[in-house]
Amino acid sequence: MNELYIIIAGSMVAISCGLLGCYLILRKMAMVGDAISHAVLPGIVIAFLLAGNRDSITMLLGAGLIGVFTTFLIEFLHRKGNLQSDASIGVTFTWLFALGVILISVYAGQVDLDQDCVLYGEIAYVPLDLWILRDGTNLGPRTLYVLSFVLLFVLIFIAVGYKELFLTTFDPAYAAAIGISATLWHYLLMGAVSFTTVAAFESVGAILVVALLIAPPATAYLLTDDLKKMLMITAGLGVVISTFGYYLAASIDASIAGAMSTVAGLLFALVFLFSPSHGLIFKTRTRNAIASSRATTD
Amino acid sequence: MNELFTFLSFEDPNTRYVVTGTVLLAISSAIVGSFTFLKKKALVGDAVAHAVLPGVCLAFILSGNKNPVYLVVGAFITGWLSLVIIDQIVAHSRIKEDTAIGLILSVFFGLGIMLMTTIQRSGNAAQSGLDSFLFGKAAALVGTDVIVFSTISILLLIVVFLFFKELTLIAFDEDFAKSIGFPVRRLELVLTTLTVMAVVIGIQAVGVVLMAAMLITPAAAARFWTDRLKVMLLLAALFGAVAGISGAFVSYTAPAMPTGPWIVMIISVIAMVSFFFAPSKGILYKMVRQRRIQKTIRDENILKLFYQLGEAEGDYLRPRSKQELVERRELAKGQLNAGLSRLKRHGFLKFHNGQWQLTPEGKNKGQRTIKLHRLWELYLTQYLRIAPDHVHDDAETIEHIITPELESKLEKLLEYPDVDPHMSKIPYQS
Numbered sequence: 253m254n255e256l257y258i259i260i261a262g263s264m265v266a267i268s269c270g271l272l273g274c275y276l277i278l279r280k281m282a283m284v285g286d287a288i289s290h291a292v293l294p295g296i297v298i299a300f301l302l303a304g305n306r307d308s309i310t311m312l313l314g315a316g317l318i319g320v321f322t323t324f325l326i327e328f329l330h331r332k333g334n335l336q337s338d339a340s341i342g343v344t345f346t347w348l349f350a351l352g353v354i355l356i357s358v359y360a361g362q363v364d365l366d367q368d369c370v371l372y373g374e375i376a377y378v379p380l381d382l383w384i385l386r387d388g389t390n391l392g393p394r395t396l397y398v399l400s401f402v403l404l405f406v407l408i409f410i411a412v413g414y415k416e417l418f419l420t421t422f423d424p425a426y427a428a429a430i431g432i433s434a435t436l437w438h439y440l441l442m443g444a445v446s447f448t449t450v451a452a453f454e455s456v457g458a459i460l461v462v463a464l465l466i467a468p469p470a471t472a473y474l475l476t477d478d479l480k481k482m483l484m485i486t487a488g489l490g491v492v493i494s495t496f497g498y499y500l501a502a503s504i505d506a507s508i509a510g511a512m513s514t515v516a517g518l519l520f521a522l523v524f525l526f527s528p529s530h531g532l533i534f535k536t537r538t539r540n541a542i543a544s545s546r547a548t549t550d
Numbered sequence: 551m552n553e554l555f556t557f558l559s560f561e562d563p564n565t566r567y568v569v570t571g572t573v574l575l576a577i578s579s580a581i582v583g584s585f586t587f588l589k590k591k592a593l594v595g596d597a598v599a600h601a602v603l604p605g606v607c608l609a610f611i612l613s614g615n616k617n618p619v620y621l622v623v624g625a626f627i628t629g630w631l632s633l634v635i636i637d638q639i640v641a642h643s644r645i646k647e648d649t650a651i652g653l654i655l656s657v658f659f660g661l662g663i664m665l666m667t668t669i670q671r672s673g674n675a676a677q678s679g680l681d682s683f684l685f686g687k688a689a690a691l692v693g694t695d696v697i698v699f700s701t702i703s704i705l706l707l708i709v710v711f712l713f714f715k716e717l718t719l720i721a722f723d724e725d726f727a728k729s730i731g732f733p734v735r736r737l738e739l740v741l742t743t744l745t746v747m748a749v750v751i752g753i754q755a756v757g758v759v760l761m762a763a764m765l766i767t768p769a770a771a772a773r774f775w776t777d778r779l780k781v782m783l784l785l786a787a788l789f790g791a792v793a794g795i796s797g798a799f800v801s802y803t804a805p806a807m808p809t810g811p812w813i814v815m816i817i818s819v820i821a822m823v824s825f826f827f828a829p830s831k832g833i834l835y836k837m838v839r840q841r842r843i844q845k846t847i848r849d850e851n852i853l854k855l856f857y858q859l860g861e862a863e864g865d866y867l868r869p870r871s872k873q874e875l876v877e878r879r880e881l882a883k884g885q886l887n888a889g890l891s892r893l894k895r896h897g898f899l900k901f902h903n904g905q906w907q908l909t910p911e912g913k914n915k916g917q918r919t920i921k922l923h924r925l926w927e928l929y930l931t932q933y934l935r936i937a938p939d940h941v942h943d944d945a946e947t948i949e950h951i952i953t954p955e956l957e958s959k960l961e962k963l964l965e966y967p968d969v970d971p972h973m974s975k976i977p978y979q980s
Contacts (some may be wrong), residue, residue: 277645282652283593290759333825333833338592339770346763347818350811353685357808372663460663463656470645470653500664507667513660520653524643532642 254379257393259498261378262512264399265452266464266490268406270472272445273465274482277473278421279441282466283338284323287345288442289449289461291322293352293370296450301359312450319446320439322348349458372509373457395455402451409444410483413437418479456509463513468493471520474530489519553803565802571696572794575755576764576813578703580790581710582748583765584772584783585741588721592766593648594633597655598749599761601632603662606683607669616680618698622750629746632658659758686757686810699751706747713740718779755794756810763814764790771821774828793817845892847950850919852889853898854949855879856908857916861977866913869905917977923949924970925960931971932964938971 276285295318299311322344329340356370383394391397410417419427420437427434445465452461472485497512504511525532586595602625609624610616632654639650666680679687710717716737719727728734745765752764772785797813826834855875860866872886881889890906893899898912908916926945930936952960969975 277649280646280648282646282649286596286652286655329825332836333774334831335770335773335825336587336590336592338590339587339766342592342596342762342766343770343818343821346760346767346814347822350760350763350814350818353808353811354815357806357811360806372667460656460660462652463660465656466649466652467657470649473645474643504664504668505671506664510660510662510664510667513657514664517653517657517661520657524639530643535642 255498255502257379257396258375258508259494261375261393261395261399261455262494262497262508263491264396264403265375265455265461266468266493266512267487268399268403268448269452269461269464270468270486270490271406271410271483272441272448273469274472274479274486275417275421275441276445276465277469278479283341284326284442285445285449285465286462287326287341288319288322288446289453289458289465290345291348292316292319292446292450292453293349293458294318294355295352296453297352297355297359301362312447315450316443316447318348319449320443322446323439323442369454370458372460372507373453373455375455375508378455398451399455402448406444406448409440413440417441456512460509460513463516464490464493467513467516467520471516471523474523474527476529489516493519554799565798567693567696568798568802569795571699572755572798572809572813573791574700574703575752576768576790576794577787578706579748579752579761579764580768580786581783582706582741582744584769584779584786585710585717585721586745587766587769587773588779589741592769593651593762594636595745595749595765596762597632597636597651597658598629598746599753599758599765600655600662601658602626602629602746602750602753603683603758604628604658604665605662606680607662607665610669610680611665618695622698622702625750625753626746628658629749630742633742633746662758682757683753684757684759685808686753686755686760686813695754699754702747702751706744709740709744713737717741755797756813760810760814763817767814767817767821768793771817771824774824774831789817789820793820843950845889848885848889849893849898850915850950851879852881852886852893853908853912853916854919854923855916856899856906857913857920860908860913861920867908867910869900869902869907871905875906914979917979919949921977922952922957924974924976925957925964925967926952927970927972928964928967928976929960941971 273282273285276282292315295315296311299314302314303311326337326340326344329335329344330337333340335343353370378393378395381394383391383397385391416427416432416437419430419432420434424434449458449461449465452464456464468486468489469482471489472482475485476482493512493516497515498508500506500515501508501511523531526534528534583592583595586592605624605626605628606621607624608628609620612624613620636647636650636654639645639653640647645653669680716727716732717740719732720734720737720741724734727737748765749761753761756764768786768789769782771789772782775785776782793813793816796816797809800807800812801809824832826832829835852875855878856870857866859870859874859878860868872890875881875886890899890901893912894901894906898909898915900907900909923945926948927938927941930941930944931938966978967976
């Protein structure tokens with residue numbers, strides 16, 4: 253049963269992150285996602301200090317705001333300060349992440365977070381934190397409820413804003429012409445990414461969230477040209493990554509989140525080599541076939 | 551305060567090691583980082599920094615001990631491999647560079663975490679301290695570490711010094727370098743190797759997670775103070791060194807504090823100060839300058855307005871009410887009031903009985919603005935063949951910018967014309 257709980261939790265994190273990640277990589281904003289996932293750390297610590305625990309919705313929202321602030325700061329330094337965008341990303345997130353780690357050490361006694369948790373989460377503890385009602389009814393692990401809520405939120409966000417996200421991603425000029433604000437949807441997406449990152453943080457940590465944001469969508473991107481299919485493949489990959497990641501970790505007694513990222517990377521490598529449409533081997537073979545057919549006709 | 555003096559006196563040999571080590575590490579990564587920054591590949595350093603973790607762990611698993619030489623070799627191999635893979639992914643698929651960087655960074659780091667956790671749980675006693683690669687361990691640098699890492703840092707600096715011209719060229723203009731026959735591929739290999747080396751030794755001080763800051767932030771901060779590469783490199787090195795010393799001091803006074811994040815915090819504060827307050831490039835400076843230009847433009851527009859009203863009546867120096875001004879040209883009330891009193895302070899306007907009046911200086915200034923406006927309109931119609939009804943807006947901006955030298959050139963070019971395309975008289979100073 254515990255295995256199942258962990259795999260379900262991992263799948264939900266991977267699906268939520270992956271779906272949003274599809275939009276990030278299509279908008280060439282993968283590194284902004286990386287920056288947000290690091291930068292929410294001080295938000296989490298401050299919210300933790302204020303709220304006293306990590307379950308509250310205020311904490312999710314507060315840290316989500318920090319994520320949006322990060323995006324804003326990156327763009328502010330880029331536009332107003334004329335700082336090139338890659339450096340702007342690098343400076344902003346390392347600064348905020350360093351602040352977060354320092355806050356954790358300063359308030360080590362009051363904050364139930366340690367550096368290990370920050371780096372690779374505590375998904376193995378999912379089955380331990382049960383939600384038990386006052387009359388003693390056991391409703392199962394608390395984290396699963398939080399993660400279902402987040403997954404639902406992401407699904408609703410994409411379902412409701414599908415057209416707007418699609419247009420602002422692929423044809424911002426047309427979107428603007430029919431009255432869809434690219435800026436608004438940009439910040440809504442960033443807000444959603446921050447919110448999801450914060451929720452996933454506890455399970456997989458700040459850095460491995462990035463693997464789940466980027467690897468599954470990048471893999472799906474090499475398999476299809478259709479956004480809807482890309483979203484569905486990403487979701488499927490999330491489940492595969494979580495399942496295999498769990499068993500890999502169990503077999504060598506390692507961090508589950510680390511193993512999940514490793515599996516995500518392996519899946520990408522397989523698709524990169526063997527994808528029927530965009531894989532390296534297929535492309536090389538087509539090129540060779542064309543070359544040899546030319547040679548025979550000559 | 552006493553602690554600071556004891557620290558700075560370097561009485562304690564341990565302090566000497568820590569300070570020398572951190573400062574050298576910070577300087578070499580700041581200098582190498584400046585080149586990757588200028589090549590707009592700043593985040594590549596982030597990828598390398600994360601990617602060295604599995605190398606460190608593998609080296610430990612294979613060798614069974616924490617000899618810094620093995621760990622550095624392991625780190626070097628995976629760090630280098632990560633860059634090759636990023637290049638291959640970008641070259642052979644439709645994945646964009648930023649996605650490839652994020653992907654490799656997180657997957658390699660995940661692999662590293664997986665290996666590190668299995669090592670930790672294997673119960674091998676020698677492994678303790680391996681996790682200091684995550685956030686750095688400047689405070690715990692010992693003699694042998696410092697010797698190994700200092701040697702590498704000095705080697706790095708020598709290579710940068712020897713290849714200075716070549717690295718500069720590929721940082722600024724790769725195509726040009728290629729066209730004049732530089733071995734660009736090989737030079738990029740040198741820069742890549744330097745980056746990986748800088749990361750490999752830099753993580754000793756700040757750890758893999760924050761290493762990117764040691765490469766990017768000093769360079770970004772220095773860029774705001776200068777346009778000259780040599781000055782920029784010196785400043786970046788200086789900023790890095792200051793952050794390194796401060797970080798070492800923090801870990802000296804408060805050993806429980808993580809050194810790496812403190813070094814990054816200090817270098818980030820230096821960067822933020824640079825971004826906002828650096829002269830000429832800083833955000834605040836630019837805002838102030840913009841404000842000042844806006845004020846000048848508004849003032850000149852008000853004087854121009856007085857002149858235009860006077861031109862219509864043939865009486866330039868008649869006192870006028872604010873109402874008259876607003877009727878001719880729409881002006882925000884606050885801005886008009888501020889402009890009027892500023893012009894009075896500077897002696898361009900006089901004020902009595904609730905009415906405003908041009909002084910002779912004010913008249914001259916208004917006249918010059920009008921003259922430039924009309925000269926420019928004429929120039930646009932005559933030389934650029936723009937229709938007369940399309941030239942006003944452009945002249946409205948340029949009239950505040952034209953310098954006396956340009957003014958006399960325009961006059962000569964147009965042969966001191968009498969009227970503009972709208973048949974308004976062009977006024978010359980008598």
